[in-house]
Amino acid sequence: MKTQLSIKSIVAIGIGSALFFVLGRFVAIPSPIPNTTINIQYAVLGVLGVLFGPIVGFLTGLIGHVLIDLSWGSPWWSWIVGSGVFGFIVGIVSKKIDMEAGVFGSKEIALFNGFQIAAHIGAWGMIAPGLDILIYSEPVVKAFTQGIAAAIMNGVSTAVIGTVLLIGYAKTKVGTGSLKKEN
Amino acid sequence: MAETLAYIQRKSLIHDLTGATKFLFFIMWSIAAMITYDTRILLALFVIGIFLFYISKLKWKEVRFALIFMFVLMGFNMIGVYIFGPEQGVEIYGTRHELFVIAGPYAVTLEQLFYMFNFLMKYLSVIPIALLFIMATNPSEFASSLNKIGVSYRIGYAVALALRYIPDIQRDYHNISKAQQARGIDLSRKDKFFDRLKNSAAILFPLVLSSLQGIEVISNAMELRGFGKNKKRTWIVERKFKKEDYRALAFGAILLVISIIVTFSDGNRFYNPFL
Numbered sequence: 073m074k075t076q077l078s079i080k081s082i083v084a085i086g087i088g089s090a091l092f093f094v095l096g097r098f099v100a101i102p103s104p105i106p107n108t109t110i111n112i113q114y115a116v117l118g119v120l121g122v123l124f125g126p127i128v129g130f131l132t133g134l135i136g137h138v139l140i141d142l143s144w145g146s147p148w149w150s151w152i153v154g155s156g157v158f159g160f161i162v163g164i165v166s167k168k169i170d171m172e173a174g175v176f177g178s179k180e181i182a183l184f185n186g187f188q189i190a191a192h193i194g195a196w197g198m199i200a201p202g203l204d205i206l207i208y209s210e211p212v213v214k215a216f217t218q219g220i221a222a223a224i225m226n227g228v229s230t231a232v233i234g235t236v237l238l239i240g241y242a243k244t245k246v247g248t249g250s251l252k253k254e255n
Numbered sequence: 256m257a258e259t260l261a262y263i264q265r266k267s268l269i270h271d272l273t274g275a276t277k278f279l280f281f282i283m284w285s286i287a288a289m290i291t292y293d294t295r296i297l298l299a300l301f302v303i304g305i306f307l308f309y310i311s312k313l314k315w316k317e318v319r320f321a322l323i324f325m326f327v328l329m330g331f332n333m334i335g336v337y338i339f340g341p342e343q344g345v346e347i348y349g350t351r352h353e354l355f356v357i358a359g360p361y362a363v364t365l366e367q368l369f370y371m372f373n374f375l376m377k378y379l380s381v382i383p384i385a386l387l388f389i390m391a392t393n394p395s396e397f398a399s400s401l402n403k404i405g406v407s408y409r410i411g412y413a414v415a416l417a418l419r420y421i422p423d424i425q426r427d428y429h430n431i432s433k434a435q436q437a438r439g440i441d442l443s444r445k446d447k448f449f450d451r452l453k454n455s456a457a458i459l460f461p462l463v464l465s466s467l468q469g470i471e472v473i474s475n476a477m478e479l480r481g482f483g484k485n486k487k488r489t490w491i492v493e494r495k496f497k498k499e500d501y502r503a504l505a506f507g508a509i510l511l512v513i514s515i516i517v518t519f520s521d522g523n524r525f526y527n528p529f530l
Contacts, residue, residue: 079482082409083474086416087466094424101455102444112455116463135414143259145321146385207289208374211340229452236456237463
């Protein structure tokens with residue numbers, strides 16, 4: 073049987089990409105390094121990955137990043153693929169965390185952050201620089217330095233913002249066993 | 256707020272092509288430019304690209320800010336390439352013609368200059384066609400175009416939804432951020448870095464929640480209307496291929512094939528004038 077994307081996944085990809093685009097294109101939070109800004113869109117992509125899974129994460133990152141690049145003028149494909157890979161890896165954790173249960177404690181925080189850090193390292197520390205070297209014959213040191221710097225910056229912003237968002241989201245859910253019998 | 260590139264309606268040969276044609280052409284063009292490092296091919300692509308841009312009747316001043324931005328970005332990129340790999344060109348082309356030494360390991364060689372020129376051309380050769388694709392394709396046509404070239408209509412629809420909801424989310428973000436700023440939440444340099452991050456979560460949280468709610472509402476509406484029941488769907492904005500579309504696609508395919516043949520005719524992807 074060929075698995076089809078559910079309607080909810082399709083809409084999540086659509087709205088998620090729009091969200092990713094708006095945050096990545098128009099929202100600039102200055103970072104400690106001059107003239108660089110923090111990419112907060114990856115925190116939101118992480119949240120969407122946890123909620124909707126790897127396929128939605130992958131396509132949201134891919135489409136959102138293509139839209140961002142096209143609005144500037146020209147796509148840089150290797151980093152676009154990186155965004156997709158990040159969404160995919162962070163989405164795998166959705167199988168281990170059940171957000172509908174309304175619990176996001178220290179175990180879930182550790183799981184989420186473990187996966188998001190692995191995803192950032194995979195995307196910016198390996199895939200994106202690897203493709204840069206393959207496609208553009210960039211100097212190896214340059215590609216990896218750039219990639220690791222991006223992984224650290226995005227990792228920090230995802231750790232802070234993503235975790236806060238997920239804790240807040242869990243609180244909006246009514247967990248099982250939240251009602252107690254009164255004596 | 257910064258300017259954004261967007262569709263500009265005009266009457267031209269390029270505008271008359273269907274969205275699917277322009278998308279495929281753009282993809283083939285990108286693949287050609289990604290594969291090759293051959294100076295002759297890159298220059299040819301660049302010149303043809305400029306010519307096509309000229310036919311499209313788009314104006315220089317409509318893309319000026321985007322070009323300036325891209326040049327700045329590319330400038331930083333080139334500086335990075337030189338700082339981390341001053342001998343990259345020598346490594347690739349296998350010879351060394353030193354012009355002068357700046358300091359320490361930083362010498363200027365003909366090979367490095369030629370490599371960086373090619374690096375730049377690889378980027379520049381895609382820009383005219385990318386701009387054409389962005390500015391001469393009606394976004395409403397884009398979803399049907401994706402579907403037409405074989406992408407599942409579900410994904411096409413997701414892209415259409417994204418384009419449809421960008422303005423809404425932008426407006427929501429603006430409203431929420433103004434409301435939170437009124438409560439004293441600051442995102443600028445005046446606050447400490449980690450406070451800034453936490454503050455941005457205070458803005459993102461309502462935005463994410465309202466977006467998730469939007470996902471719920473929209474997917475329910477689509478479910479009620481039986482979205483995804485059939486294997487195919489029709490689109491409001493969809494055009495049939497005309498003679499010009501086939502010609503344009505054939506042209507793109509021929510360019511791609513030629514560029515691959517010429518690039519690899521001498522065994523590797525670089526054109527080496529130093530041998």
